[in-house]
Amino acid sequence: MTEPAGAAQGTDAPSPTTPPLPEIGDLIRAGEWRRALATARVTRADAHVEDALSGVVGILEAVRARRYPVARRILKELRTTLAEGSAPDFALLRRHLDPDAIGAALAALDAKADSAALDEDALAGVLAPALAVTLTRAEALNTLGVRATVLGNTDHARELFEDALRSDAGHYRALTNLGNLSLESGDAVTAEARYREAIKLSPEYDGAHHNLGVALRRQGRVAEAVSAIRHGQKLSMRRSKDDTQAEMREQFAGSSTLRWVRIAVIVGIVLLALLALRGMGR
Structure with a gap:
């Protein structure tokens, strides 16, 4: 008895393998x-x-x-x-x-907050430690791009944001800043696409949601705009709370005095609670 034509087709074909x-x-x-x-x-x-x-x-x-x-x-x-x-x-x-190099890079990124009056070259000098470390290079480039934008050097700013993304494809704030440049040039459609890409990378990033709302509003999509802006505001409030807590933890960890103050406050709260309980039992 012979097999029907095609009945055994594919039996000798190699099975798909998972790439190593x-x-x-x-x-x-x-x-x-x-x-x-x-x-x-x-x-x-x-x-x-x-x-x-x-x-x-x-x-x-x-x-x-x-x-x-x-x-x-x-x-x-x-x-x-x-x-x-x-x-x-x-x-x-x-x-x-190199933990020391990474620490210096983080310090340089923090120091930029006190460098608002510097031009691009001077700011690049401040950020040199961050530019030299792969983990912080994209953020340093993004910071320089923001400064170039403030100074009106839009083309250079775009190059810096694009360099930041080449250094770190997941840097959603650099992507958002490219959207901002498109929005400022009147291209709300391209800006919307950039913001949505940034949200895909970081759904909790409040800035992208807010700016998406602005881009939608400029296209006349008011209901969508209001929803995006409100969502951005909620995320912003949550982030502000988280950042404050993180800063307080760092301050307590770095100061023995603050640690003792914290312990004293906790002890005081416990004593007050015990006294209240004793008063209720009378």
Whole structure:
């Protein structure tokens, strides 16, 4: 008995195979920290390696969000992890991650807040430590782009924002700033597209939601605009609260006096609660 024509077709065809995972070392060399972390988790790499990569990604995300107290806290933990790790990948991690250089870069990004009167070249000098570190380079370029915008150098600003995205494709604020340039030039449609890309990268970024509302309003889409702006306002209030808490934690951690004040306040609250309970029992 013969088989019907085509009954056995495909039996000898090679089955689809999953492409091999990249080497963690190759991803570290390329600065693809998020992929390196994902690979470490999938392959169940050494716990210290995973902790170090998680710290790097955390610093990168905090820098993108301008949450420098959070970045400094994570850096402190990363410094300890890098010192304790002994897996083979740690030699490579230590070559690509200098905690002192990262700390200086974060300090430079913070110092720019006191440099409002500087021109672009002088500001670039202040930001030199941040420009030299891969984790902070995109933020430094974005900062220079904002200064160029303020000074009216729109073309240069666009180049700097684009350079920031080449350095870090996930830098949603640089993407938002490109949208701002489009909006200011009268191209609300392109601006909308930029803002939506930024929101896709960071759904919690309040600035992109607010500016999306402005772009929608300029296109006559009032209901959508109001919704986007209101959502942005809610996210902004939440972010402000989180940032204040992070700054307070950093201040308490760095000051023994504040720590004792905090302990005294807690003790005082406990004593008042006990006295209130005693009074209720009479």
